[in-house]
Amino acid sequence: MQNSKLIIHFALAIFLSVFLFSFNNISDDSDYEKEIKTWHQNRIEGLKKENGWLNLAGLFWLEEGRNSFGGNTENKIVFPKDRSKAFLGDIILSKGEVFVETKADAEVFNENDKVEKLKLFPAEKSIVLKHNSLRWFVIKRGDRYAIRLRDLESPFLKEFHGIETFKIDPKWKLKAKFVPTEGKKIAILDVTGQTSQQDSPGVLAFTIDGKEYKLDALKEGDEFFIIFGDKTNKKETYGAGRFVYAAKPDADGYTYIDFNKAYNPPCAFTPYATCPLPPKQNLLPIEIKAGEKNYGNH
Structure with missing residues (x-):
């Protein structure tokens, strides 16, 4: 009888150990899964932000000299016509430096300041210009310079489904x-x-x-x-x-x-x-x- 009780107690101890081990593993896996899901959700939210990748609307390589820009197709840099005035001004590339000069009625802003003439590159920090829902700034790739355009109402952003x-x-x-x-x-x-x-x-x-x-x-x-x-x-x-x-x-x-x-x-x-x-x-x-x-x- 005593031996039977010992066997039962031993079996229960083994079962309890296996159960606790399995429970701990499930708990660990659940914590890990939660970590990855949280990471991925943050990644999704990052894509949707103003500086995320879903609102990119254009990439325009600059030519040396003046590059006119705006919604009209006569410009060298053509912005979405339903988002932009026809002629906004010129972006000027001169020996590795980039400037912008705008039309009087262009309504182009740097933060809250209306822009008429401004050096864009090089600068202490990236300068982002804005007009309606559009945002743009200068990027350099190798020895080439470009304007990267964002549209806060981009169809890529609206159609994003995870x-x-x-x-x-x-x-x-x-x-x-x-x-x-x-x-x-x-x-x-x-x-x-x-x-x-x-x-x-x-x-x-x-x-x-x-x-x-x-x-x-x-x-x-x-x-x-x-x-x-x-x-x-x-x-x-x-x-x-x-x-x-x-x-x-x-x-x-x-x-x-x-x-x-x-x-x-x-x-x-x-x-x-x-x-x-x-x-x-x-x-x-x-x-x-x-x-x-x-x-x-x-």
Whole structure:
């Protein structure tokens, strides 16, 4: 009888241990899933903001000299005619400097100040001009200069319906060894055909199903920025690859790449972005079924 009680107590102890272990795992997974969903929701809200990617409405490369702009098709830079006065003025490119001169009735503003003449580039901070629902500023790509236009009433923004993702799976949060490559530069090509040499602080090495893979990282603020491609591209995910961030390594040289946070470049949402493409060494020969799936037809 005593032995039977011991057996029962032992069995109950095992059951309780298994139950608590399973409960803790479910709780951990739920917390992780909540983290990823929160991250993705913040990502969606970021796309919708005034400085997000969904409201891009134009990209206009500047020619040396005067570039007239406005809603009329006679301008060199043609803004949406239902959003702009016909002739707003001129954007002037002169030996690496960019200026704007507006018509008297243009109603172009920098913050709350009406603009007549203003140097746009280079400047201490990016100057954003506005007219009705339009916003625009200067960007530089290689040795070329352009006007990037936003429309706060853009159809891309109005038609946005969220981004489908793969099922959240903790297995795609991978421990990675950081291998420094001090002084190394890698060539990054963008969709406009411009190539830039960018500093790469190191390589992140990680293992999937017992096989090691490596990705060259770029430095962005206090994080690593990774442009990568994989075998899901052009099928389930955006054809030109995706982006993901990783934290700086710990004292032992390790960090994590969480592919559940892999996301589409801006070019997936608009034809007016100038996205970088994955360097050939960052094209993984496997499928990364995690993170954001493709969006639209861009």
